[in-house]
Amino acid sequence: MPSWSTKDLLVVLALAVTVSSLLNGVKCQQTSDLDNPAVLSVLTQLVYSQVSNVTSFLSHEISNRSSFCVEDLNADWNNAFNFSSDLGFLTSCIQTTKGDIKQRICNEAEIKFYSKSLLDRSNGINYLKPNKNCNLTSWVSGCEPGWACSAPSTEQAEFQNSQDMPSRTTDCEPCCEGFFCPHGITCMIPCPLGSYCPLAKLNNTTGVCEPYRYQLPPMRPNHTCGGANIWADVDSSSETFCPAGWYCPTTTKRIPCSSGHYCRMGSISQTRCFKLTSCKSKAETQNMGVYGIMLIAALSTLLLIIYSCSDQVLSTRERRMAKSREAAARSVRKTSNARQRWKTAKDVAKKSASGLQAQLSRTFSRKKDVADPEKVKMLGQATAETDIELLSHSHPITPNIAPSSSAVQKEKAKESIDPMQMMHEIENGDNLHLETKTRDKSVQGKASKEKQPETHSQIFKYAYAQLEKEKAQQQENKNLTFSGVVNMATKGEPRKRLLMEISFKDLTLILKVQNKLILRCVTGKIKPGRITAVMGPSGAGKTTFLSAVAGKAFGCKMTGSVLINGKTESIHSYKKIIGFVPQDDIVHGNLTVEENLWFSAQCRLSADLPKADKVLVVERVIEFLGLQSVRNSLVGTVEKRGISGGQRKRVNVGLEMVMEPSLLLLDEPTSGLDSASCQLLLRALRREALQGVNICMVVHQPSYALFNMFDDLILLAKGGLTVYHGPVKKVEEYFLGLGICIPERINPPDYFIDILEGLVEPGGSSGVSYKDLPVRWMLHNGYPVPLDMQKNAAKFGNLTPNPANETDPNGSEHDDRSFAGELLHDVRHVVELEGEKILFNFLKSQDLSNRKTPGIFKQYKYFLIRIVKQRLRESKIQAIDYLILLLAGACLGALSRGNDQKFGGVGYIYTVICLFYVKLRP
Structure with missing residues (x-):
């Protein structure tokens, strides 16, 4: 029989009230009639029939109060109180009590009292509260554990009385076998099946009534050990359960398990062991070592x-x-x-x-x-x-x-x-x-x-x-321009992309944590079908500019306006068709080049695009990025080398190209690449531009040939100020107009960067300093000049004040904070930064991209396939890890000794240990 919890006792004890009616209306005229086997058999059957007929009385109440643990009321009742197979304990009790059994069995009120006290107990205390029969003024022998008393013959016992306890203080005797008599109450309750409730025997050495745990009361020499004293959860009353290695067909009979069988605690029958297992006599569990x-x-x-x-x-x-x-x-x-x-x-x-x-x-x-x-x-x-x-x-x-x-x-x-x-x-x-x-x-x-x-x-x-x-x-069509976009050979009707023109006016970014200007008064536009290069010295805000255009300038306060196709719309509404290539690698090192590109295409291309067209997109990117020779090669990780750095950089760009973006932003895609790789990458981007893609990329001092492959140039000075924004073909003409002439055999991009870094003084007789170049650009285009720059720009012409940009470039907050104030400010900034990232990732904005990407379940499928491939690639490491876990589990299992009382709790502890070990693995 399985172990019983404390709450399960409510069901069992409530059901036991039916036994209290077993002698209702049954009387023996003479005690000698109990020696007659025929009379005793009829009486026993009559008592049991009354027990069986009363089951419907408490069914409704039990099902209402214990529905959380009772799935089938009739099945649970039969498992606990179906004594029809052997009624010997009833016959024995009738003979022991000389027919007085009805006056000794608890009625409904007493069982409810015991159940309530048992559920309300704390700290493992098994004493009952004072009651009518057992209190400070009345404490008879029947109040002791394992003993019960009889009600007076003049007082009729009403077994279905749920309000009043009868007075039971006379003729106190030990509890019958198969019953238990709690400490502090003077009646008997039948033990359910799976229990073993014999009469106790005194151990003179310990003074304990075995197999139970109670002792004899002091100052009562004539008091002997009685029957069982408690039946509750297995932790509190394990002694009343049929012991492991034995099975108890009745509550008074205990039989050892035979060889080839095993008996768990509370068993009412023995269970045959599986094949290939060994079960000796009195086996508690089957030996599953072979399995x-x-x-x-x-x-x-x-x-x-x-x-x-x-x-x-x-x-x-x-x-x-x-x-x-x-x-x-x-x-x-x-x-x-x-x-x-x-x-x-x-x-x-x-x-x-x-x-x-x-x-x-x-x-x-x-x-x-x-x-x-x-x-x-x-x-x-x-x-x-x-x-x-x-x-x-x-x-x-x-x-x-x-x-x-x-x-x-x-x-x-x-x-x-x-x-x-x-x-x-x-x-x-x-x-x-x-x-x-x-x-x-x-x-x-x-x-x-x-x-x-x-x-x-x-x-x-x-x-x-x-x-x-x-x-x-x-x-x-070697000389094809954007006006004659390349026909993609799809029945003469190319798949068109949404054109995106990004214009910005007085774009200014202030770092919140330091209140520092990192981008200032940037005005212009980047157009579809053209490649725009963003150049400038270190700290000029090139990456910040890209982040602002992409809507990823976290931790910054942005002023000015950013328009999309001339409309004030959120850039997040177009995030499905915006590609962003960061400076760091974002590829999966344990996937091949083709698998990286294919995974990105599956997740980010339109869901209704046929598979053949998706394959075409991936193959086109592989072809034009020159990755055919390494398409089946692993990208590689720090531990395991894969493709070269230049090829790895091209794969990063390819991850965004396969999504067929309308706006493609790249942060230093040519850094670390040789001239040939840069040329190959720019040709691929040029082809994308011919399809109407708006491409903007940050570059560092490109070669002259590479420089001429760009359409437009944004040149930023330190502090995020614009020095030039226009066609590449006119940049030399513009600087020549300022009196800055590029020396012979000097790469123009290098010369521009050296000037902005202050390493080279501009030539010519104009006397223009590198600090004056942003002002000259503002005056050249008629842009308002910020207030703090007007003093230096007074010599160049008339100025138009711009109150909106009157901001201290070094920060307006100079208050001296305490350590706690600075700490609080930093914590608040971190919280705000994380909040902005969460909003960016999870906040839904209006979708204006006209593209329906795969749903969450399809993406989960793609991610699952990717994870399986990655795990198979790392199968040797995975196999070693799981083999170690398997051996560790076998050792822990051999050392542990589980039992039914813990419900496998020790196994959960070992599981947590193993999972903790797995998480420690890199």
Whole structure:
């Protein structure tokens, strides 16, 4: 029987009240009748039938008061008080009490009193409160533990009386076997099944009535040990439960467990042990050592398999993907070569048609017409269809042509229409399923074009075919500008991006914690389709400017205005289409280059974008960033080296490019890169700009070739003041107008930075100092000059005051705070900073990006796949950790001794220890 808690006692003791009615209306005329087995059997059955019939009396009350622990009232009742299998303890008690059992069993009021006192007890005290029969003035032998008294024969015991206790102070005797008599009450309560309630025996050495824990009262030499004295939770009354290694079919009978079986505490029957387990006689639990060894061996084998084969699983999958990708690339290259051959054939056909036309003109014309060949050439440039018609119509006109050309025409006549038809199919047909043999196959190719590719091979063919088209278009349109955005080879209808023009006026940022200006009076705009470079010396606020544009300037007070497409809108409304590349690496070192890019694309591209188009986006970024050679290489961590630093930087940029942003902000993406890598990165960004992306990036002293690849330049001086903001092509002209001439063989960006750092004095006769350059820019554009700068700018012309920017650049708060004041100020700043970050991450703003990204469950799926890959990559470390935990758990399990009384509590402690160990692992 399972261990009983204190609250469970309420149910059991409340149910026990039914036994109080077992002799209601049953009397024996003479004590000698109890020796008659027939009479005793009938009487016992009658008593038990009355016990069974009374069960419905308290069912409603029990179900209401104990619904939290009683799932099935009838089942619990049968498990506790279904004595029908053996009623020997009732028969024995009837004989012991000489038929007086009804006067000794507790009624409903006494059971409720005992239950309430038991639930209200504290500190493990098992004494009951004073009552009618046991108090300071009346303390009979029946008040002692294990004893009970009888009610007077003149007083009829009402067992269903829940209000009054009967007077039980006469004929006190030891409690019957199978019953327990609490200390401080003079009646008997039947022990539930799973208990063992024999008569106690005095241990003369200890003076304790065993197997219970009470002692005989002093000054009462005739008082002996009685029966059980308590039945409560297992911690308070473990002695009344059937001991472990034994089973008790009744509350008065105890049988040892036989070999091959085990008996837990409170068992009413023995349980057969599992196979391969050993259970000796009186076994408390089955020895599961064999199963434990088998489990440890199986888990160890599994961990060893993972340790040895995890790399092979990932490498096999990557190899299959690479094989499919290479097959698709070969197919596309074959198609591209075929297209190139047919273009060459078309050019040859044009030349042949032009020559034939010239010959015909000279043959049938009486006068020489020099302009005819030029007209034919113009026709050839106008349309390809004209050339084809000329070529096809020229076939039958062959009398005056040389025999060799006649033979060639016969060869061409055999293919009369098919070559031309195949030429058109190659130029305009489907790249996935190129059919060049018959007209029917061409029709099938066009029909399959409408279907979305499903297999890996089809998807890669689609992606590489699109890339080949884009490359061909780039070759044909080398001088393409933003006004002629690159056709993305998607049926002539490119997927358009939302254009974002960011304009800012008097943008000023003040650091809250120090009240210091870090960006001041920045006015201008960054335009879509252009690459804007932000340059300046250290401490000029370049990264701060990017953070302000992206809406991530935490811990700063921002003034001025930032407009999006000329409207006052929150930049957070467009965060789904804004890419931000920080200066530090944000890649996952234990993923490959392709996996990093693919994970970013899955989470941030539109949810309704087909998988084939997502693959195309990723492949396009890999191709244009020059990452094909390392696409399957791990990025690498500090412990395990991966790709080079330049490639790693390009992967960081690629993470934002795969989301197809409308605004792309990059913080020093070229730092640490060689010239070739910078050129490759800028070409990829240039291609993004041609699609309408607004790109703004912080750079440090780029080379002259790299500098000329930018469209616009924002030059900041120390203190966050603007020195120049405009086209790159006009920056030298602007500084030349100030009298600053760039020396020969000096890189202009380097020279500008040296001037702003104060390392080089500006040349010329203008006398302009590097401190005057921000003022000169404000005056050049007619911007208001801040009040504190007007004194130095008075010599340059008229000034327009700007009261809005009258701010002390060194901070306006100079009050001397105490240590506690500074500490409180810093704590408040940290709290505000964390609050701003929480609001940025969780505060929902109006979505104006026109992009629906995957929901939380799909993103959870992507994150789960990523985590599984990362764990498999670190499988050796994981296997070692879990193997250590497994061995530690086995050792702790062998040392611990669990029992039913603790409900596995020790196991929870060991679990916490193991989890703590796991968290300590790096």
